[in-house]
Amino acid sequence: MATKTKATLDRRAVINKILEKRGDALVVTGLGSSCYDVGAAGDHANNFYLWGGMGAAAMMGLGLALAQPTRQVLVITGDGEMLMGLGALATIGTQGPRNLSIIVIDNELYSETGMQPTHTARGVDLAAMAKAAQFPRSATITTDAQLKSWVPQLYAPAGAAFVAIKVNAARYPMAIRLRDGAHIKNRFREALLGNAAFD
Numbered sequence: 001m002a003t004k005t006k007a008t009l010d011r012r013a014v015i016n017k018i019l020e021k022r023g024d025a026l027v028v029t030g031l032g033s034s035c036y037d038v039g040a041a042g043d044h045a046n047n048f049y050l051w052g053g054m055g056a057a058a059m060m061g062l063g064l065a066l067a068q069p070t071r072q073v074l075v076i077t078g079d080g081e082m083l084m085g086l087g088a089l090a091t092i093g094t095q096g097p098r099n100l101s102i103i104v105i106d107n108e109l110y111s112e113t114g115m116q117p118t119h120t121a122r123g124v125d126l127a128a129m130a131k132a133a134q135f136p137r138s139a140t141i142t143t144d145a146q147l148k149s150w151v152p153q154l155y156a157p158a159g160a161a162f163v164a165i166k167v168n169a170a171r172y173p174m175a176i177r178l179r180d181g182a183h184i185k186n187r188f189r190e191a192l193l194g195n196a197a198f199d
């Protein structure tokens with residue numbers, strides 16, 4: 001078994017950095033920790049919180065990116081959630097959206113359910129998988145300097161981007177009050193489509 005990568009980045013600092021200049025980007029979160037982190041960075045009508053749905057975040061991001069080609073779509077999810085929906089990488093790679101960035105907050109753990117190690121703790125390389133699935137841009141990020149140079153790229157509609165950001169094992173309290181899935185969906189649709197969403 002490969003030893004755990006020495007990860008020093010803090011997940012909330014990483015997400016704050018990514019979202020501080022989000023503009024009109026649409027953000028889909030994975031479940032659990034990434035959902036809370038995005039909420040903690042500031043609730044926003046352009047956030048779609050997946051809550052308990054596991055394995056669907058990247059696919060939701062693809063659907064949105066194809067439906068809204070003039071908007072940048074960010075998926076912010078966990079390594080466990082991404083591992084559950086790996087086929088999404090192949091579909092995104094072959095669909096080739098210009099405006100989709102998949103951001104995996106990789107703590108090498110299923111932290112939400114008790115800190116069990118995921119496959120990335122045993123050396124599975126998600127960024128390499130995205131590259132092999134024909135993402136034109138992919139990287140593993142381990143330092144602040146790398147993160148800083150990647151943030152603008154995540155907002156550039158220059159082809160699908162994938163980053164696995166290695167973060168430490170810190171856990172934070174749930175920081176989001178919105179739990180009603182129908183409300184989250186309706187709010188997101190209305191912010192995106194206006195009243196037409198309900199015609």
Ligand SMILES: Cc1ncc(C[n+]2csc(CCOP(=O)(O)OP(=O)(O)O)c2C)c(N)n1
Nearest residue numbers: 032033052054078079080081109110111112
């Ligand atoms: C289909 C399904 N299986 C299992 C779970 C239970 N579950 C909730 S969160 C989670 C772990 C998520 O791990 P990861 O995406 O890496 O998130 P983090 O480590 O950031 O908490 C699991 C297994 C679930 N919600 N849905």
Ligand SMILES: [Mg+2]
Nearest residue numbers: 078079080109
């Ligand atoms: Mg994890």
